[in-house]
Amino acid sequence: MIDCIFCKIIKKEIPADKIYEDKNVLAFLDIMPINEGHTLVISKKHYEDFLTTDEETLKNLIIAVKKITKAVLKAVNAEGFNLGLNNKRVAGQLIPHVHFHIIPRFKRDGLKHWSGKKYKENESKLIASKIKSFL
Numbered sequence: 001m002i003d004c005i006f007c008k009i010i011k012k013e014i015p016a017d018k019i020y021e022d023k024n025v026l027a028f029l030d031i032m033p034i035n036e037g038h039t040l041v042i043s044k045k046h047y048e049d050f051l052t053t054d055e056e057t058l059k060n061l062i063i064a065v066k067k068i069t070k071a072v073l074k075a076v077n078a079e080g081f082n083l084g085l086n087n088k089r090v091a092g093q094l095i096p097h098v099h100f101h102i103i104p105r106f107k108r109d110g111l112k113h114w115s116g117k118k119y120k121e122n123e124s125k126l127i128a129s130k131i132k133s134f135l
Contacts, residue, residue, distance in 0.1 A: 004046060004097050005097075006040075006042050006046075006097040007046050007132050009026070009042075013087060016028035016031075016130060017029040019039060019069065019071070020068050020130065021068075021070075022039075022064065022069075024043065024044055024057065024064075025041060025042070025043065025044060025061060026041075026042050027035060027039055027040065027042055027068050028040055029095070030101065034109075034111060035076075035078075035103060035105065035109055036110070037072045037073075037074050037075060037076035037104040038101065038102070039068060039077065039101070039102040040099050040100070040101060041064055041065050041099060042097060042099040043060070043090070043097075043098050045059055046097055047098045048096045048098070049088045049098055050098055050100065052098075053098045061100065062097040062100075065083065065100050069081060069083070069102050071102060071128055072102050072104055076104050078105055078106060079105060079106055080105040081102060081105055082101070082103040082105060082135070083103075084101035084103060084110075085098075086101075086102050129135065
């Protein structure tokens with residue numbers, strides 16, 4: 001059996017501040033929020049990450065994310081939001097169960113965005129070609 005904290009929340013073995021639930025999806029407040037209203041939206045079926053999740057589950061998740069995001073923004077009077085999905089530990093995924101983060105944003109909330117890098121000459125064409133070869 002999988003020892004997953006999100007699966008335990010789904011089974012009501014661990015409490016959570018739930019804000020939405022249907023037969024496929026559960027949403028609850030993050031216990032370490034970036035901003036008030038920071039919400040996690042998870043699949044009720046366990047998938048380790050985005051790439052292992054079947055397409056029907058992803059459809060259910062993203063439809064729920066849109067609905068929940070509208071409610072979160074109104075509830076906390078947010079001026080915008082970030083939608084995040086970290087995939088694998090190296091990318092910041094701490095719980096190996098597919099989930100989206102809805103992060104309400106406010107002016108001067110202190111959250112910084114990542115900075116970009118520049119490609120070397122012709123490097124972007126090479127990378128684009130490599131990616132296309134795997135599609």
